[in-house]
Amino acid sequence: MSGDAQISRLKPGRRTDIRRENERAILEAAEKVFAEAGFGGATMQLIADMAGLPKANLHYYFATKEDLYRKVVQQIFEIWLDAASSFDDAPGPVEGIGAYIDAKMDISRTHPHGSKVWASEVMHGAPVIQDYLETTLRDWTDGRIAVIQRWIDEGKMRPVNPRHLLYMLWATTQHYADFGHQIQTLNNGKPLSDKQWQEAKASVKDMVLRGIGAI
Amino acid sequence: MSGDAQISRLKPGRRTDIRRENERAILEAAEKVFAEAGFGGATMQLIADMAGLPKANLHYYFATKEDLYRKVVQQIFEIWLDAASSFDDAPGPVEGIGAYIDAKMDISRTHPHGSKVWASEVMHGAPVIQDYLETTLRDWTDGRIAVIQRWIDEGKMRPVNPRHLLYMLWATTQHYADFGHQIQTLNNGKPLSDKQWQEAKASVKDMVLRGIGAI
DNA sequence: CTTCACCTTGACCATACGGTCAGGAAACGA
DNA sequence: TCGTTTCCTGACCGTATGGTCAAGGTGAAG
Known part of the structure; x- marks a missing residue:
């Protein structure tokens, strides 16, 4: 794993933007982690850390690891x-x-x-x-x-x-x-x-x- | 995972052949499992099953998963x-x-x-x-x-x-x-x-x- | 202000995994 | 036959992981 750099994630005010912004940050982090570790080697915790969110929050937006990967x-x-x-x-x-x-x-x-x-x-x-x-x-x-x-x-x-x-x-x-x-x-x-x-x-x-x- | 086919493994009599034959079977199974599941997705149990050996026996020939992968x-x-x-x-x-x-x-x-x-x-x-x-x-x-x-x-x-x-x-x-x-x-x-x-x-x-x- | 839907999160759980170990079996040499 | 080395394996352990949940926070609408 080369980069620990956290995905930039702006704190949006408007309600609509919250979902969009968080999903974007999660997907961006997930793409990187899945690419560097493979599906089996990737962990939700690592994706969460890179997206700057608690792990439980990932499961609020994406029910399962498979769901996230599919997206x-x-x-x-x-x-x-x-x-x-x-x-x-x-x-x-x-x-x-x-x-x-x-x-x-x-x-x-x-x-x-x-x-x-x-x-x-x-x-x-x-x-x-x-x-x-x-x-x-x-x-x-x-x-x-x-x-x-x-x-x-x-x-x-x-x-x-x-x-x-x-x-x-x-x-x-x-x-x-x-x-x-x-x-x-x-x-x-x-x-x-x-x-x-x-x-x-x-x-x-x-x-x-x-x-x-x-x- | 497409193939559950077990790797053919002959039971050799001679002492020298035991090691060679088992290592060969393990490596062959490992290559297939690592290819199909990736390093993170591969499990020692799956490799053991495909090689037709108990999991503990894998660790007798290859100390760790990394060792096996490296080979x-x-x-x-x-x-x-x-x-x-x-x-x-x-x-x-x-x-x-x-x-x-x-x-x-x-x-x-x-x-x-x-x-x-x-x-x-x-x-x-x-x-x-x-x-x-x-x-x-x-x-x-x-x-x-x-x-x-x-x-x-x-x-x-x-x-x-x-x-x-x-x-x-x-x-x-x-x-x-x-x-x-x-x-x-x-x-x-x-x-x-x-x-x-x-x-x-x-x-x-x-x-x-x-x-x-x-x- | 109140209400309500949406968002956040620490704590928790069951499972699966890599790895260990002790004790026994089998092969070999003398 | 006996002793020694090598091989075999079921049972076990600590840990990490995916996922859950209940309680609390927060923005928007009336």
């Missing part, structure tokens, strides 16, 4: 889907896939905890979000495969397997969040700088877009 | 390093990187649990194998970067950033193990067939090798 995972899934829109309304793979890589790399940098929670959830067999995988994710995947296939048919890129292209996009971009600690260690223990993130994005886009013959 | 992670790291030799004594990127992708994809198929344990360990900040990252892995990485740079200088591939190429190789190949459940779900719930694994390997190699201008 965290759902939140992340929504962010994933938002980024996915980069894919749409693009004339070709250079713009569409390029924007998608940009968006996903940005998420890896700004939401590393969320990415790890998602990875952990999937690695453990997706006990909580299995239905999302079978519905929303599958539909989204099928749709993007159709788009890629269209680009191939239009001669805008080489005839690669669209499904494995998607896997490569997910793997490569999320790697910078999920394995961020390893990358930081190999970067002499220092987090990637702005310039290094730019270099990472450029490298990924360059290799992928050339790999599919889009440039 | 599991080390075992995986050795497998990683063995595969790395594919990189060496290759005349160029097509052979070297091609063989490396083959080897790592094979490991993702044959040792999915190990890959997940490794991923989980790194995601949690590598509390156990931090020193490996800073020594063995860093040295190996630097060496391969030098090899890739030589290939670039010799005009055998485009001048990509060798470090980000390595990250892409790791990410893409390990994705098929770590996110195997997601891939299986998107494959109508069925594990990838032999033919589909061949297709995956070919796709990855094709996109990567073209992406770096080696073919």
Whole structure:
């Protein structure tokens, strides 16, 4: 566990804000703790401490640990889907896939905890979000495969397997969040700088877009 | 937890074999349980049940849960390093990187649990194998970067950033193990067939090798 | 001010977990 | 056969954890 830093939590006056603000602080703390310790290793006490609340107060807002975890995972899934829109309304793979890589790399940098929670959830067999995988994710995947296939048919890129292209996009971009600690260690223990993130994005886009013959 | 299948454990007669056989069964069970539940979610009782031994017997061979976990992670790291030799004594990127992708994809198929344990360990900040990252892995990485740079200088591939190429190789190949459940779900719930694994390997190699201008 | 719904929290409980231990069984060497 | 080392295991222990509860505090509405 690296950071003991407490989540900032403003004391709101208005009644409506109390709930929203506390739920926000709890979810933010939970995302961090679940990411750093895993579901089994996370404790409600630790989340409570990081959110700056007594443990009993957590159970007032979230009945069980599973409830809290479910909310965290759902939140992340929504962010994933938002980024996915980069894919749409693009004339070709250079713009569409390029924007998608940009968006996903940005998420890896700004939401590393969320990415790890998602990875952990999937690695453990997706006990909580299995239905999302079978519905929303599958539909989204099928749709993007159709788009890629269209680009191939239009001669805008080489005839690669669209499904494995998607896997490569997910793997490569999320790697910078999920394995961020390893990358930081190999970067002499220092987090990637702005310039290094730019270099990472450029490298990924360059290799992928050339790999599919889009440039 | 998907599989309750007990690890096969032969009852050996000879004294020497008892230790080896039991340690093997425990490590095999532990790898599976740690992968499916994470370190925090795994219990010694569950590992004992899967190994077909009383819990107290586990503590006879491995003093603590951390000890057992450490052994599991080390075992995986050795497998990683063995595969790395594919990189060496290759005349160029097509052979070297091609063989490396083959080897790592094979490991993702044959040792999915190990890959997940490794991923989980790194995601949690590598509390156990931090020193490996800073020594063995860093040295190996630097060496391969030098090899890739030589290939670039010799005009055998485009001048990509060798470090980000390595990250892409790791990410893409390990994705098929770590996110195997997601891939299986998107494959109508069925594990990838032999033919589909061949297709995956070919796709990855094709996109990567073209992406770096080696073919 | 009164009322009431909502929020807060220290104390508490049952359970499950990692780990211990003593005593017995089994393998080995002489 | 006997002694010694290694292996086996049921019973047990202290602790930490998820969750509960009852009593008290606090903001808003009339």
